[in-house]
Amino acid sequence: MQDSAVERARNAGKRLFHFHGGLRLHHHKQASCQVAVQSVAIPPRLYIPLMQHAGPEATPLVGTGAHVLKGEPVARFNEPSIGYVHAPTSGTIAAIARQAITHPSGLEGLCVVLKPDGLDRWTRLQPMEHWQSADPELIRQRLCESGIVGLGGAVFPTSRKVEEARNFGIHTLILNGAECEPYISCDEMLMREQPDKVVLGALILQKAVAAEQVIIAIEDQMEEVFSALQAAISNADCTHMRLVKVRTIYPEGGEKQLIQVLTGLEIPAGCRPPELGLLCQNVATAAAVAEAVTEGKPLVQRIVTVTGNGVKRPHNLLALIGTPISTLVDACGGYTHDAARLVLGGPLMGYALASDQNPVIKAANCILVLSNRDIQSDQAEMPCIRCGECARVCPALLLPQTLNWQIRNDLLDDASDSGLGECIECGCCDYVCPSHIPLAEWFRFGKSEHQLLAMERSQSNLARDRYLAREARLEQLKQDRERRLGEKKQALRDRTSVTGGTMGQGPA
Amino acid sequence: MNRKFTTGAAPHLPPISTVGEVMRQVLYALCPGVIAYTWFFGTGILLQILLATGFALLFETLMLKLRQQPVALFLNDWSAVVTAVLFALCLPPLAPWWIACVGMFFAIVMAKHLYGGLGHNVFNPAMVGYAVVLISFPQAMTQWLPPISIAPTDIGFLDGLWAILSGQPPAGMTWDAITRATPLDTIRTSVASGQTIAEARQLQTFGDLGGRGWEWIANGFAAGGIWLMWRRVISWQVPTAMIGSVIVLGLAGYLLDPGSNPSPLEHVFSGAIVLGAFFIATDPVSGCTSPRGRLIFGAGVGILTLMIRRWGAYPDGVAFAVLVMNMAAPLIDRYTRPRIYGG
Numbered sequence: 001m002q003d004s005a006v007e008r009a010r011n012a013g014k015r016l017f018h019f020h021g022g023l024r025l026h027h028h029k030q031a032s033c034q035v036a037v038q039s040v041a042i043p044p045r046l047y048i049p050l051m052q053h054a055g056p057e058a059t060p061l062v063g064t065g066a067h068v069l070k071g072e073p074v075a076r077f078n079e080p081s082i083g084y085v086h087a088p089t090s091g092t093i094a095a096i097a098r099q100a101i102t103h104p105s106g107l108e109g110l111c112v113v114l115k116p117d118g119l120d121r122w123t124r125l126q127p128m129e130h131w132q133s134a135d136p137e138l139i140r141q142r143l144c145e146s147g148i149v150g151l152g153g154a155v156f157p158t159s160r161k162v163e164e165a166r167n168f169g170i171h172t173l174i175l176n177g178a179e180c181e182p183y184i185s186c187d188e189m190l191m192r193e194q195p196d197k198v199v200l201g202a203l204i205l206q207k208a209v210a211a212e213q214v215i216i217a218i219e220d221q222m223e224e225v226f227s228a229l230q231a232a233i234s235n236a237d238c239t240h241m242r243l244v245k246v247r248t249i250y251p252e253g254g255e256k257q258l259i260q261v262l263t264g265l266e267i268p269a270g271c272r273p274p275e276l277g278l279l280c281q282n283v284a285t286a287a288a289v290a291e292a293v294t295e296g297k298p299l300v301q302r303i304v305t306v307t308g309n310g311v312k313r314p315h316n317l318l319a320l321i322g323t324p325i326s327t328l329v330d331a332c333g334g335y336t337h338d339a340a341r342l343v344l345g346g347p348l349m350g351y352a353l354a355s356d357q358n359p360v361i362k363a364a365n366c367i368l369v370l371s372n373r374d375i376q377s378d379q380a381e382m383p384c385i386r387c388g389e390c391a392r393v394c395p396a397l398l399l400p401q402t403l404n405w406q407i408r409n410d411l412l413d414d415a416s417d418s419g420l421g422e423c424i425e426c427g428c429c430d431y432v433c434p435s436h437i438p439l440a441e442w443f444r445f446g447k448s449e450h451q452l453l454a455m456e457r458s459q460s461n462l463a464r465d466r467y468l469a470r471e472a473r474l475e476q477l478k479q480d481r482e483r484r485l486g487e488k489k490q491a492l493r494d495r496t497s498v499t500g501g502t503m504g505q506g507p508a
Numbered sequence: 509m510n511r512k513f514t515t516g517a518a519p520h521l522p523p524i525s526t527v528g529e530v531m532r533q534v535l536y537a538l539c540p541g542v543i544a545y546t547w548f549f550g551t552g553i554l555l556q557i558l559l560a561t562g563f564a565l566l567f568e569t570l571m572l573k574l575r576q577q578p579v580a581l582f583l584n585d586w587s588a589v590v591t592a593v594l595f596a597l598c599l600p601p602l603a604p605w606w607i608a609c610v611g612m613f614f615a616i617v618m619a620k621h622l623y624g625g626l627g628h629n630v631f632n633p634a635m636v637g638y639a640v641v642l643i644s645f646p647q648a649m650t651q652w653l654p655p656i657s658i659a660p661t662d663i664g665f666l667d668g669l670w671a672i673l674s675g676q677p678p679a680g681m682t683w684d685a686i687t688r689a690t691p692l693d694t695i696r697t698s699v700a701s702g703q704t705i706a707e708a709r710q711l712q713t714f715g716d717l718g719g720r721g722w723e724w725i726a727n728g729f730a731a732g733g734i735w736l737m738w739r740r741v742i743s744w745q746v747p748t749a750m751i752g753s754v755i756v757l758g759l760a761g762y763l764l765d766p767g768s769n770p771s772p773l774e775h776v777f778s779g780a781i782v783l784g785a786f787f788i789a790t791d792p793v794s795g796c797t798s799p800r801g802r803l804i805f806g807a808g809v810g811i812l813t814l815m816i817r818r819w820g821a822y823p824d825g826v827a828f829a830v831l832v833m834n835m836a837a838p839l840i841d842r843y844t845r846p847r848i849y850g851g
Contacts, residue, residue, distance in 0.1 A: 020849070106515070256849070256850075266849055266850045267850055268850045268851075269848070269849075269850040269851050270850075271850070326510065326511065335511070339513075340513070340514070341513055341514065341515075341516065341520055342511075342513040343518075343520050345518075347518070347519055347520045347521045348518060348519040348520075348521065349518055349519075350518055350520065351515075351518060352513065352514075352515035352516050352517075352518075352520065353513060353515070354512060354513055354514075354515050355510060355511070355512055355513065356510065356511050356513070357510050368520070370520055373522075374520070374521070374522065375516070375520050375521070375522060376522040376523065377516050379523050379526070380578075380581055382526075382527050382581075382585060382626065382627075383625065383626050383627030383628065384627050385527055385530070385587075385626065385627045385792050385793050386627065386792045386793050386795075386797050387530065387792045388743065388792060388797045388798075389525075389740075391797065391798070391846070392740075395849070396848065396849040397846050397847060397848050397849045398848060398849075399797065399798065399845065399846065401797065402797075418845075418848075419848035419849075419851070422848055422849050422850060422851075427518055427519040430518075430519050431519050431521055431523075431524065432524060432525070433523070434523075434525040434526050434527050434529065434530050435527055435627075436523050436526070438517045440517065440518060440519065441517035441518075
């Protein structure tokens with residue numbers, strides 16, 4: 001990475017820049033922001049998926065019938081830097097069974113089914129009293145053991161991100177509070193109600209990655225958040241922390257877009273933010289970090305926005321991981337008569353769920369229930385008229401219509417050359433398309449197909465290499481044999497001529 | 509309680525626009541120009557628009573049925589109507605009815621549906637239809653009327669209807685008596701016969717900027733076009749590049765030889781430059797899609813139009829320029845791909 005780019009990145013937030021495209025959307029956030037965050041009652045059963053993020057499922061550590069305390073590990077991931085899955089409350093393990101998990105695929109996965117005892121008794125907590133003076137590696141280990149993941153939606157293990165950041169050397173930690181997708185307000189409520197915890201988490205993360213400064217980015221419409229955080233920052237007396245307001249435009253809260261807005265830099269293709277000396281973390285992740293380090297509490301709950309025209313009283317709820325979504329909807333007064341679609345996440349990037357029995361997962365920032373009027377999914381798809389609106393709004397500067405054509409015609413390599421990999425699946429192109437082509441869906445499909453193709457190719461390359469190596473080995477053996485044979489013949493011939501000579505000379 | 513939901517792909521938001529809406533906005537934007545046209549040249553043009561639209565819808569329906577496509581869905585996209593209106597605006601107001609029929613056949617059947625229908629046509633359908641009738645029926649396609657204010661006889665609505673349906677001049681009149689060369693044609697023939705442009709401009713056919721009447725039609729189209737740009741139905745690149753290149757090249761020619769080259773303003777306000785810049789070269793399907801590609805496309809249409817006007821066999825050249833650039837569009841798009849994020 002060029003030093004000049006790193007230097008520019010160091011000035012992050014001093015001046016604001018623009019990213020290409022994007023959408024100004026009606027943000028629908030007011031509905032769920034009116035009242036304080038409320039806790040959801042513990043449901044009769046919790047379903048804790050053992051697949052929490054990309055990668056394989058965790059291995060259960062407890063058997064059916066075992067009693068666990070709140071915060072006790074119930075499963076562990078086989079990769080050491082990821083950590084554990086914890087019991088969200090105290091109770092008995094009722095089963096470990098395959099259940100519908102909350103995942104875009106709609107497939108089933110292994111879940112620990114917990115029958116709460118209603119006491120909600122914590123396991124023995126071990127706060128890090130002196131984290132300020134602790135070894136950063138110990139902090140990272142704590143994040144790993146506490147199951148902290150990115151709560152902005154990507155659920156990437158935070159300890160891994162911290163590790164990677166430390167390897168590259170970070171100067172600026174960016175806390176992402178620019179919750180740009182419509183309807184979602186869980187981060188806004190968190191920052192309003194617990195600004196001190198967010199700031200504390202930021203300080204701990206700063207310590208863990210040895211960053212020189214911290215920038216907390218929020219949207220310019222979050223007035224209450226601004227004053228709350230400002231007060232928290234001055235309370236904490238941290239001079240290296242700045243609060244920056246960014247425009248309210250979708251998808252400004254995307255990692256790449258936020259970095260572009262704060263620094264004017266694009267992350268070069270194939271690179272990651274730490275290479276510019278930057279680390280992005282979501283504000284809710286920071287709050288979870290603060291709890292894990294200063295209170296010793298693993299990540300067992302999160303704030304979930306439950307909103308949309310399909311629920312009676314939109315709210316932000318504090319829910320245990322594993323709580324069925326129906327419990328949350330009930331806590332919001334239930335469905336309205338025209339509830340038609342259940343979405344996990346926001347309206348642009350969220351995925352539709354087939355059933356409200358799916359559990360709340362760490363990535364569940366929003367449960368959005370929409371009416372038919374909100375989605376109008378009956379609009380027929382028309383051919384592309386190449387109007388170019390999609391390219392105008394694309395934050396990755398792609399030509400979505402070209403990608404669409406390439407993917408549909410199975411030209412996956414061409415699509416990859418046209419930048420399919422840079423697509424952040426924000427859905428802007430899809431939303432503005434007058435022909436109602438499901439572009440984002442095609443791009444998700446194209447990406448997975450191309451990945452599959454690459455895998456098949458590397459397998460067939462491997463097979464070919466193996467075959468060629470075998471051929472070469474056989475050829476080598478053959479040549480060796482022939483050489484040896486030749487040598488032997490030669491040696492024999494030599495001996496014959498020698499002995500022949502002697503013979504000739506002998507008796508005569 | 510266990511409630512099931514139907515799923516669907518994100519984004520879960522109502523669409524903000526439809527193809528039909530885009531096309532209808534183009535039609536609204538054409539209104540000021542059409543009103544000016546009717547004001548200066550009579551109601552003949554309205555009859556041509558009706559005729560062309562009728563034939564367009566007829567051929568569109570037949571082809572959709574033949575191709576086993578949902579008829580109602582595609583008729584509702586209004587694209588055939590846009591094609592018909594743009595085609596009709598290129599016709600002499602009293603052209604016989606079968607011109608519209610032949611033109612729409614080539615536009616809708618040949619140029620559009622045989623290439624795969626909406627979104628798949630390589631060439632601008634309206635311009636294909638126009639080029640076919642212009643080449644095939646030169647006589648009928650040159651029977652232009654003078655503006656009403658300087659016309660020797662008054663041709664009423666019924667006279668016009670009769671002329672269009674019968675192919676004969678209105679009762680008691682001859683074509684020679686009622687038709688007049690267009691301003692561009694006049695310039696062309698006077699320059700060919702050794703007159704200077706300034707001399708030709710003394711004729712009544714000319715107004716302040718371009719042809720009398722024509723300049724106001726151009727203003728009407730420009731007003732509609734700017735509205736379309738503001739509504740972001742069309743991009744700014746194509747009209748700007750096309751009109752810009754006409755002005756730059758026209759100015760160069762005018763400064764070199766004002767006797768045989770019209771001034772850039774005369775170029776812009778005569779013939780089909782403004783209509784072409786805002787409504788024809790901006791057709792997204794047959795044009796370029798990348799922003800830089802659109803600049804090249806627009807400039808190409810402008811330059812080719814002036815070259816045809818100056819050296820070609822036709823007084824105006826927008827249609828041919830657009831068709832030639834349509835052929836080049838995929839190549840231009842290929843070489844003007846925008847930089848990808850992080851690249």
